[in-house]
Amino acid sequence: MTKPKRFHPFYIVVEFFNVIKYWVIPLALSLVKDELSFSWWQYGMFAILFCLFVFDIIRWRMETYTLTGKTIHVNEGVFTRKVKSIPFSKIQNCNQRTPFLYKVVGVTQLKLDTGMDGDDDTITFHVITIAEARRIQQLIQTKSDSLETKEQQEVEPSVITKEERTLHFSPTAKDLFRASFTSLSMFVVIPILLSLYSKLDELKEIVPIQWVEDQAQSFIVQQTWIMMIVLLIIMVCISFVVGIIRTFLKYGKYEVSSDKTHVYIIQGLLNESSFSIEKKRVQAIVIKQPFLKRLFRIAEVKLISAGGIDHSEAKDDINSLFPFLPRKDAEAMISTILPEYQVISTMHSLPRRSLWYKLSIPSYSWILSTAIIAGLVIWVPALQPYTWLLYGVSAFILLLSVLRKILAYGNTQYVMNGSYIQMKHGGFGTELFLTKRTKVIDVSVERGPIQKWFDLATIVTSNRGKPVLHRFRLSGVPIPLADTFFTWYRERDQEISIVNEDQKK
Incomplete structure (x- = not known):
């Protein structure tokens, strides 16, 4: 049995950041609003954060893991201790995550899934070195392979052969451009802009942005429709560029x-x-x-x-x-x-009767939409001149529903x-x-x-x-x-x- 090991000390920073990331912005905004003058509740928040930091240090000291010949043992908890023991043979797959900040420090996160039910179905090495993660995965693979090749191990018990991997796919620039369009990554800018716009009211009390709003409204009123089209084209181009960059960052090293x-x-x-x-x-x-x-x-x-x-x-x-x-x-x-x-x-x-069966199933989306449209026509007089258009929408939804059922039969x-x-x-x-x-x-x-x-x-x-x-x-x-x-x-x-x-x- 090997000696118990701890996670990398960077684990303390990660856990503490996961706690304070929801506190930083409210605390910073409150300090700016109060002109950097501290109140009693702000001192209390700092005291709580300090206690949480100390708790993360204690947890890092107490949580350990041990790799034996055939089993992984993990000791978790501070006040309530818990020990997980999972044989190598039960591990189904390995998932490794290395965010950018982790790569800078030289650490990673390794998760081992067993496929079993319950709380003990997964073992997570929250922050370990990349070399340690590689060693654990090689050890798991070696032990798993040894269960199927006992005869070979009896002949050469001290030799561990590392098989070469065969690369089957790595995306080209053409694949990445195609992925950026079909994944609709270019539309990722829209929710970001909407989110920023929704935060304007919260920032008005701290940052004087009323002048910016007035200037924007004045610009929209004064400029011609040609300028608005140019701005729209620029926004679309920015969206495409952001979508392509996002796709390259996500799948560039696939x-x-x-x-x-x-x-x-x-x-x-x-x-x-x-x-x-x-x-x-x-x-x-x-x-x-x-x-x-x-x-x-x-x-x-x-x-x-x-x-x-x-x-x-x-x-x-x-x-x-x-x-x-x-x-x-x-x-x-x-x-x-x-x-x-x-x-x-x-x-x-x-068979053909399956088509009639699928067509006979009620389309609840069409029924609901038609009921809503009928209610609007009855209770909103201003929409009555557009009755034909609203019921045209209902007919279009019905057509889509029928077409989907026909395609479902064929597929x-x-x-x-x-x-x-x-x-x-x-x-x-x-x-x-x-x-x-x-x-x-x-x-x-x-x-x-x-x-x-x-x-x-x-x-x-x-x-x-x-x-x-x-x-x-x-x-x-x-x-x-x-x-x-x-x-x-x-x-x-x-x-x-x-x-x-x-x-x-």
Whole structure:
């Protein structure tokens, strides 16, 4: 057993900043308003901040971690002590975040996901050196591989071979420009401007900005419409430039690589993030094509794992094989990195009665919008001259709803290929789901009143995921397919029995 280790001392600064970042602006504004004269409550705030800083130091001293031969032990808490112990074999994937400030100091954050339920499903090394994070990941990978290669370790117990990674994808300038347009990054300026405008009233009491408002209003009144168009064009250009810069910073260093056992994803120029997962831990593959991406024939490939990204905390989806890949390139990359998963281009469509079933489902968005429009026409007399226009909007919403249902019928497809199942659904956008029978933990068949009338059903698969199970629903399938689906899934027990027997041998 190795000696217990502490996080990097920069952990104290990070934790203290996470506390004071919500206090700094109100405290600074109050000091400016009071002309730098301190009151009793401001002294109290400084005293509380000092106590919190001391508490962070104590917590840094008391929280430690230990790496043994097969297990990670983490001691947490100050007043209430807690010990987490997780075997290396339970770790599903590793997530590493290195914000720009962390890179300057030479530290990073490492999160190990197990895919288990409860509070002990994740171990987080909040602030450790980059070299220490690399050492931990190599140790986990070595121990994980040793469980499958015991015979090789008996022959050469002291030799640890480091496999070379194969780089599968790194975006070009063309890929990044395409990503900046299809991700709508240029519109990121709009919420920023709206946020700044909403803060003007709060700053009026401290900063004299009334003169700026008067000058802006005078300029708008005096200038011609040509000048306004020029200003609009300038704002659009600025938005495009900001969007392109944002995309380059986020995806400029995107790399997808793999070795014999793992898949590695790295992204970010200033704020770097990385994701690694053992190939056998991949539960399913999802290919998403929202409407705009379908127009440009690009797709996003996501790897579903039991210890995937916790989206309640994560800002970026780092478990994606670059969200703006051409569809054919995405499918080719899947077959290269994960040869077990082959995307089948020819799939089975639904029978014609499924179309009538989808069209018979009420469009609640159209019903609600029509009710609102009718209420406006009745209770707002000023809108009555525009009745035809309002009901035209209602008709347009109904047309979109019908078109979406027709597209959903055409896009809903399926195929069962041996131990694999591939399903696809969607209207204006599509989502393709590919998984293996042994990775599916539960299946079900649902039937509503309208489905019973058309002799149809909905099949549902459940795979392990995080923070919840990943479920995929295929609606409007015929009953014989649902029966075949159950028969296909029953063979899972036989496959698992064979795998367990092989492991015992």
